[in-house]
Amino acid sequence: ETDGKETWIEREQPIDYRQMEPATIREAVRQAGIVGLGGAGFPAFIKLNPGKPIDTLILNGAECEPYITCDDMLMRKQADEILRGLLIIRRAVQARRCIIAIEDNKPEAGHSMQQALQRLESTDANDIVITMVPARYPAGGEKQLIKVVTGQEVPSGGLPAQIGVVCHNVATAAAVRRAVEQGEPLLSRYVTITGSAVAEPGNFEVLIGTPVMELLHACGTRLDSLQEVIMGGPMMGIALANHEVPLVKTGNCLLTVSRGEMEQHPTIQPCIRCGNCADACPVSLLPQQLYWHARAKDFDKIQEYDLFDCIECGCCAYVCPSNIPLVHYYRFAKSEIRSQQEQKRKADIARQRHEQREQRLAREKAERAARHARKKPGITDEKKRAAIQAAVERAKASKQGAPDDV
Template sequence: MTQSTQTSSQTPTSSPKLWKFHGGIHLPDEKALSNQGPVVEAKLPTQLVIPLAQHIGAPARPCVQPGERVFKGQMIGEPQGYVSAPVHASSSGVVRAIEPHAMPHPSGLPAPCVIIDTDGEDAWAPDRPEPVADFQSLDAEALRARIRMAGIVGLGGASFPSSVKLNPGQDQPIDTLVLNGAECEPYITCDDLLMRERASEVVTGARILLHLLGTGRVLIGIEDNKPEAIAAMRQAVAEQQAQTPAQLEVVEIPTLYPSGGEKQLIRILTGREVPTHGIPAQIGVVCQNVATVAAVADAVLRGQPLIERYVTVTGRGIAQPGNFRVRVGTLASELIAASGGYSGELAKLIAGGPMMGMTLQGDAVPITKAMNCLLALTPAESPDPGPAMPCIRCGQCAQVCPTSLLPQQMYWHARAKDLDKVQDYNLFDCIECGCCAHVCPAHIPLVQYYRYAKNESWAREREKQASEHAKRRHEAREARLERLERERKAKLRKKKEAITPKTKAAPGQSAAVGGAEQSSVSSAADTKTDTAKTDTAGSVQ
């Protein structure tokens, strides 16, 4: 367990106590590339490619047909199951097709998308939910339903359906709401600009969640390399503090990667540790990204589903880095063109940041709810580390791991495909932040090994579940056949028992008749014998 530290006062009126998490690294933030200007409204594209799977859980099921006219904000994909989220049209137009399209994924494999030819009218759906002037008039269930049907998911990168996260259950009382404004990964500045320009909406969204959760405190954590965002948020809190009995506090935290990780930020702000294989609700905390909270305000107060988001387009491979307000479904290529296109040689294009983002095969992929950044790196920014060398057991990976794991041991067992052993070292506590790989002098792609081990473990678990399911079905079938056989035999036995008395009476009756007939024959024979004797006697005389 790490030692807690008392920090200096971060606000004129309070001295919040901050805690440290284990490990972490200092990285060049490179945020000045894109945070110098205001957010630009991206041009409405002529075609939108809207994926049906933009969240953790079951993908949405299409509820429109090719050739159908749709409107802005209209649901085009309905949720399937509890852990799912609907998908909405980002603008009005006509559905051209529902077909697979390349997705922002390292594999480049296609996934089902609704392709819409926009009409330029940008007309809202007539059945758009009515705005709510007083959110306090709605109960928690109504607010959750509104958030769910607005398709809101985590916009910090995890894309977990927010309505599920905001339903911890009655046995999990929540006392603290944590808003994540850390944005710790280099290059990304969309949350920074969001807090500067829409601080009031963020605070209003926080008040909505406080009302929904029945929570008395909200802590807004922002790294100290975002002074403008901190000032804007503090002003918005001061303006709205009188409208809520809860405590709202903006907390300035040290810049250290990955302080924006959910478990790490909770540790910094509250000193509490999320248990292994656990969730923050188990320790009385719910954590939401600031962009997610702003989307909640849009859904509740304006009846607007999640159809757009802020996206950072940056890197020295981009001519004019900046931030854009983008419709979901806009192709990345159009956003890059709006940024002046590529400049110079491009080493790689990443969806997300340089540490946890995924390298794309091309830019013909749509912007999704989870994509917060398009990062174009030059060879100078992303040099080839060269081939991996043998591990020298230096231990640097363990020193920087923010979840206090043993990356070296996990690597050895993952490499040996010993999945049970690697899980013994709490594999699934790894947040894949990349700190271990960043400091590894042997250039071993450690995170890739952990992802491999996770995927193999999940696959094995699915096979185990499928095998157990098949076994249960087989046993149920055998039991059913055995029961049917018992029932058949029981019916046959009852039938035999029903006809057994009749069968016993028939032989008796047959014997009596046979005896009578035999008696009659004997009597007749005797009569004939007596007659014969009489005749014989008469003749002799």
């Protein structure tokens, strides 16, 4: 039980990550409950065990959407901690080189990280470079950033580890440092709270699980003019149906929208096949084809068009002149496909169990028959059989004979 004092434990001795095995680092990260803090929420310890040789470790300091500046603030304030986490992650994945990618519209963050890099020991700073990338949405996407930084493309349906690359967010690196060196689980994160309804917008370190309404009150949100709150950015965020929900680990931004600021339900028109969505897609997909197949529930065909390569960035829906909510259709199709795959998996398991049961019953029946056969008398000697038969005949004759014959 907790003591309720909300005080942190004190380490008996400092932890040197250089003396730790990669497996020990991964276990510490797993126990701390650290996930990707850039928005995806993928368990960090899994990416620390890619199962393949890693050449390049990329630290993602590119904000994935407009309005979000929490990583920018973190790099300004905790650059040393981020670099320390980078070194720990590098040891865990045994990467040859490290690249810290920062958008070119964040000069202060870049300067802060550069100064922190200069403060590192020369041996630690080897093969670590900071590169500025264009501030173009969705520059913060993992596959897009890898393409910009290394020139390599992640295969369709594949993972970055297949091309020798691992990518982590800067906030994840800071959390890894606290977990490994201080034994601190993921308790808090930086969150951007902004929007037209917020009187005092800013970036705040917030405990995981804090109710959204408490955060809105703390920032002086004008609730009377509030239309909705989006968790995440304007492109990929999700509108909250209830403002009492807690802040989750992936909640990097709370974006408020005032009444009348945007059209609530724009009129949806038929697709005119203008091709704007295909031009805007950063993954070079064919959004209009995905839309048609999703609408027709042709889930086999839609997978032929690489549905699961879609990163749901919302660029296609943003440029659509017909106001078609394309991403909604893609999410629906993905959900249905996963549901069908799960049902098929369960059906396969049930079929295998039935077949195994039938095989077991047949085997047990054969074993019982064999045991029964072994228990029967097996007399093979002809002389013994003849003697027994003669004795039987004599017994019959004695029963049929007169009493004086006895």
